[in-house]
Amino acid sequence: MATATKLGSATEKLTSLIGDKTRYDIAHEDLLATQIEAADEIFQDRLSRIRLLQNRAESGSVAAIRSLEDIVPVLFAHTTYKSYPETWLTEQRWDRLGKWLDTVSANRVAGVDLEGIGDFDQWLERLEAVGHFVSCSSGTTGKSAMMNATRGDLQFGSHDTATSVAWTTRVEPSHDRRVFALAPVARIPRNDAVKRALTGAYALPGVPLWDLPVPPITVGRITGMVALRKRIADGTAQPEDIARYEAESASRQAAIDSAVVVAAEQMVAARKDKMLIIGMWTALHKIAELVRAMGYSAKDFSPDNMIYVGGGLKGATLPVNYREYIYETFNIQAQRIHNFYGMQELNTTFPKCSAGRYHSAPWLIPLLLDDSGDNLIAPKKGEQEGRAAFFDLSLEGRWNGVISGDKIVIDYGPCTCGAHSPSIADTVTRYSDLAGGDKISCSGTIDAYVRGVA
Amino acid sequence: MNAILQDNSAEVREKPPVQAAYFVRGKLVAGDEVVHRSRDLGIDFAAPKIDLNAVIQPRAELPPMLDVPIAEIIDFLVETGERLDLDRNAYLQEALELVVETNPLPRRIVENLYRGARLYMSREFLEASIAANFAEPAALDGWIERTDAHGQKGAIRAFPPRILHMLAGNSPSGCVNSIAQGALVKAVNLFKMPSSDPFTTVAVLRTMADIDPEHPVVHSMSAVYWRGGDERIERTLYRPQYFDKIAAWGGGDAINNVIRYLGPGLELVSFNPKTSISMIGSEAFEADAPVDEIAERAASDATIFNQDACVASRFVYVEGDREGIERFCAKLAERLPVDRDTASIKAPLMPGNVREEIEMLEMTDECRLWGRPDGSGMVILTDEPVSFHPTGKTVNVVHLATLDDAIRYVNVATQTIGVYPDARKAVLRDRCASAGGQRVVRLGSARAHLLGNPHDAMYPLQRFVHWMSDEAI
Numbered sequence: 001m002a003t004a005t006k007l008g009s010a011t012e013k014l015t016s017l018i019g020d021k022t023r024y025d026i027a028h029e030d031l032l033a034t035q036i037e038a039a040d041e042i043f044q045d046r047l048s049r050i051r052l053l054q055n056r057a058e059s060g061s062v063a064a065i066r067s068l069e070d071i072v073p074v075l076f077a078h079t080t081y082k083s084y085p086e087t088w089l090t091e092q093r094w095d096r097l098g099k100w101l102d103t104v105s106a107n108r109v110a111g112v113d114l115e116g117i118g119d120f121d122q123w124l125e126r127l128e129a130v131g132h133f134v135s136c137s138s139g140t141t142g143k144s145a146m147m148n149a150t151r152g153d154l155q156f157g158s159h160d161t162a163t164s165v166a167w168t169t170r171v172e173p174s175h176d177r178r179v180f181a182l183a184p185v186a187r188i189p190r191n192d193a194v195k196r197a198l199t200g201a202y203a204l205p206g207v208p209l210w211d212l213p214v215p216p217i218t219v220g221r222i223t224g225m226v227a228l229r230k231r232i233a234d235g236t237a238q239p240e241d242i243a244r245y246e247a248e249s250a251s252r253q254a255a256i257d258s259a260v261v262v263a264a265e266q267m268v269a270a271r272k273d274k275m276l277i278i279g280m281w282t283a284l285h286k287i288a289e290l291v292r293a294m295g296y297s298a299k300d301f302s303p304d305n306m307i308y309v310g311g312g313l314k315g316a317t318l319p320v321n322y323r324e325y326i327y328e329t330f331n332i333q334a335q336r337i338h339n340f341y342g343m344q345e346l347n348t349t350f351p352k353c354s355a356g357r358y359h360s361a362p363w364l365i366p367l368l369l370d371d372s373g374d375n376l377i378a379p380k381k382g383e384q385e386g387r388a389a390f391f392d393l394s395l396e397g398r399w400n401g402v403i404s405g406d407k408i409v410i411d412y413g414p415c416t417c418g419a420h421s422p423s424i425a426d427t428v429t430r431y432s433d434l435a436g437g438d439k440i441s442c443s444g445t446i447d448a449y450v451r452g453v454a
Numbered sequence: 455m456n457a458i459l460q461d462n463s464a465e466v467r468e469k470p471p472v473q474a475a476y477f478v479r480g481k482l483v484a485g486d487e488v489v490h491r492s493r494d495l496g497i498d499f500a501a502p503k504i505d506l507n508a509v510i511q512p513r514a515e516l517p518p519m520l521d522v523p524i525a526e527i528i529d530f531l532v533e534t535g536e537r538l539d540l541d542r543n544a545y546l547q548e549a550l551e552l553v554v555e556t557n558p559l560p561r562r563i564v565e566n567l568y569r570g571a572r573l574y575m576s577r578e579f580l581e582a583s584i585a586a587n588f589a590e591p592a593a594l595d596g597w598i599e600r601t602d603a604h605g606q607k608g609a610i611r612a613f614p615p616r617i618l619h620m621l622a623g624n625s626p627s628g629c630v631n632s633i634a635q636g637a638l639v640k641a642v643n644l645f646k647m648p649s650s651d652p653f654t655t656v657a658v659l660r661t662m663a664d665i666d667p668e669h670p671v672v673h674s675m676s677a678v679y680w681r682g683g684d685e686r687i688e689r690t691l692y693r694p695q696y697f698d699k700i701a702a703w704g705g706g707d708a709i710n711n712v713i714r715y716l717g718p719g720l721e722l723v724s725f726n727p728k729t730s731i732s733m734i735g736s737e738a739f740e741a742d743a744p745v746d747e748i749a750e751r752a753a754s755d756a757t758i759f760n761q762d763a764c765v766a767s768r769f770v771y772v773e774g775d776r777e778g779i780e781r782f783c784a785k786l787a788e789r790l791p792v793d794r795d796t797a798s799i800k801a802p803l804m805p806g807n808v809r810e811e812i813e814m815l816e817m818t819d820e821c822r823l824w825g826r827p828d829g830s831g832m833v834i835l836t837d838e839p840v841s842f843h844p845t846g847k848t849v850n851v852v853h854l855a856t857l858d859d860a861i862r863y864v865n866v867a868t869q870t871i872g873v874y875p876d877a878r879k880a881v882l883r884d885r886c887a888s889a890g891g892q893r894v895v896r897l898g899s900a901r902a903h904l905l906g907n908p909h910d911a912m913y914p915l916q917r918f919v920h921w922m923s924d925e926a927i
Contacts, residue, residue, distance in 0.1 A: 051817060052813075055817070077806055079806060079810060080810055083810040083811045083814045084811075084814065085815065085842075086841035087839075087841050096818065096820070099818045100818055103817050233865070234862070234865065235865055235889070235890070
């Protein structure tokens with residue numbers, strides 16, 4: 001059911017560069033014609049397959065992609081992937097949710113066994129059984145986005161991760177280290193695939209990935225929280241329901257607290273071996289503190305340790321020097337750090353170079369739009385600021401073009417690190433964070449009456 | 455299509471900032487030391503630095519209005535109201551020019567709101583408020599003797615409070631009501647103006663000061679702006695040593711900022727964020743029903759302030775004949791793009807994610823649509839309420855088996871429930887109240903108010919005052 005990319009096509013020419021170690025060295029102008037040709041190949045193929053794309057193409061009068069400007073009217077806003085009515089999720093209307101998913105998918109969401117589904121996680125499993133790997137963003141107060149992907153998408157994405165890590169750290173897949181995954185992240189196909197890929201590339205033979213020993217946070221649990229919030233708002237949640245949920249959350253936090261202690265002990269025990277640490281800042285910082293408290297620091301760890309770290313602080317407050325503190329604890333040299341910019345909407349990430357900029361892969365067309373998301377800002381050498389949009393030529397399970405909620409500064413010219421690909425400055429902000437919280441109005445929603453649930 | 459992503463936040467406009475003046479305990483304060491940005495339209499305005507000492511009145515001093523009889527205060531407010539005539543009042547005219555820069559409401563609606571605001575300072579309105587809130591209005595003017603069942607004697611007084619008013623930004627005329635409320639309880643008042651209108655309150659207070667700059671009412675009023683959530687100011691001022699009550703319009707972040715500072719002695723009187731709905735019985739959808747009139751009444755309730763008001767209806771729950779309901783939906787959609795006192799032909803666009811959700815409902819055959827998503831008004835007919843919050847003259851007509859089923863969609867945030875036919879009100883009102891609703895009205899009358907009626911299920915003036923007791927036991 002996956003749409004295998006035709007050999008010899010422009011798309012194939014670009015995606016096959018995943019095997020090329022110099023892929024971030026190709027200049028924008030050298031790729032543009034092929035990228036546009038590839039975008040049109042994909043557009044023509046998806047037009048009859050993604051219903052929402054038909055709507056966009058009609059309203060934007062786009063019949064073919066001949067320029068970057070032609071892409072803009074047919075991009076999907078990132079919010080498209082949360083455009084389902086929330087009640088379908090909270091009331092477990094899997095048939096309707098499936099119909100919705102179908103309109104934003106490239107392959108028909110059909111033949112899903114809906115018998116006896118107990119929760120959202122089971123629905124996702126049934127979808128996987130027929131080739132739909134749906135990743136969800138994990139908004140706990142807001143709606144989760146749902147993005148469909150094929151098995152091929154997951155494979156490509158994890159291949160991209162492993163090879164881009166090799167590009168930033170200059171450590172080739174060497175099967176010479178222990179891999180620690182230290183982020184209590186939601187269990188979604190995409191995250192699992194990344195962990196598997198990095199383990200496959202770097203782990204010592206026969207030594208499995210060491211994962212933080214906490215019960216997995218499933219998307220079903222997250223949506224359960226959203227559903228509870230809705231029931232609280234409706235006035236149908238019973239006090240005991242809320243109390244039970246709060247207690248589960250507390251025990252989950254306790255599990256994380258004890259898991260980081262185990263993690264610190266494991267890392268100290270394995271300190272003589274080389275490591276690849278996969279993590280997010282908050283948990284890593286806590287573990288680093290524990291390791292230091294146990295009396296260990298940089299001198300005890302291998303200078304060849306690598307780290308794969310991303311994500312923001314998600315509201316947590318850490319000391320200003322939290323990054324350095326973590327690097328110094330585990331003896332991680334600057335060239336062994338893999339930071340990246342990415343989003344669930346894309347299959348491809350942007351690794352951070354030695355000059356501190358995020359680089360674009362050749363099969364990814366970065367588009368800079370004005371703040372409204374309506375108009376293209378023409379690519380040029382030198383920095384320009386605006387709303388980030390992308391056309392990821394590697395995606396097969398859903399539409400490739402998406403407008404993000406991020407405000408970025410991009411330079412289509414060569415970077416001081418030496419790579420010639422377009423690069424994004426390390427100053428990404430979210431438009432939603434820029435809006436003020438200063439609006440006072442008597443008109444409101446029930447949300448204002450719902451105290452947060454943990 | 456992608457206009458849907460419009461964000462007001464990020465754009466920096468290169469324009470000399472407009473100036474907002476303050477009014478501090480009877481005196482106009484001009485200055486441009488601080489530049490602020492309006493929330494809705496992102497317009498910069500310059501304002502004076504706030505002298506925090508000046509905006510509070512030490513508790514060692516008696517409130518200026520304490521010994522002014524309520525009758526005299528009402529006379530003064532009535533005279534102020536008479537001078538709030540947009541055609542003759544230069545302050546209001548000047549404020550209008552500035553408000554249209556910072557507020558998303560169209561100019562003509564702001565004008566209409568200014569013209570309507572005088573009602574809040576009419577004698578009937580003021581006297582009805584006092585009569586409804588206080589069993590013994592004389593307690594506002596002095597100590598009232600009372601004797602309990604055991605023959606013990608004492609006295610009480612509705613003593614003037616110190617009130618911090620957080621004004622709403624959606625209606626530029628709301629401040630007139632708040633100023634009147636503050637004066638009726640003889641309070642020492644600080645008005646925190648909204649960024650979408652840091653002008654009108656000062657214009658009204660200057661109008662008062664022109665009548666008599668030394669009047670105790672004038673000396674009891676201050677109006678300033680700070681950005682909601684500005685800790686430097688809020689952590690300093692929000693203390694029971696300075697204020698008894700915070701009267702707040704609004705919800706979300708605006709209220710969450712305030713709640714942190716509440717405690718013994720500093721109480722919130724919240725004019726909560728609300729939504730409103732309509733309920734229409736099957737009688738309306740019979741072949742000979744006056745569908746034009748019913749649609750017009752529903753449209754009139756749904757479009758108040760272009761639907762950016764607590765009292766504006768967003769969901770219309772209906773029962774009865776499908777064909778009749780669809781006929782009604784079509785008529786309703788025709789009545790939404792109509793120029794009204796408080797509604798324009800086009801309202802601000804609904805957010806992009808809402809437009810997408812509607813598009814998806816249509817693609818999955820879950821709704822029928824009338825109208826266009828361009829601000830002129832839309833009707834969405836579904837079998838259960840949509841998950842989003844309808845704005846920009848968007849009405850979700852929800853077809854239920856019976857209006858009894860609509861009660862489950864009434865909750866603590868439901869303010870006004872417009873009902874048709876009128877007789878159904880009496881049948882529904884107890885259950886609406888139990889579910890948290892606050893007001894049932896005839897369909898089409900959401901904006902009208904009975905003089906002296908409670909607001910948000912309370913009598914606010916009675917809650918504002920400091921009930922002091924002198925017990926001779």
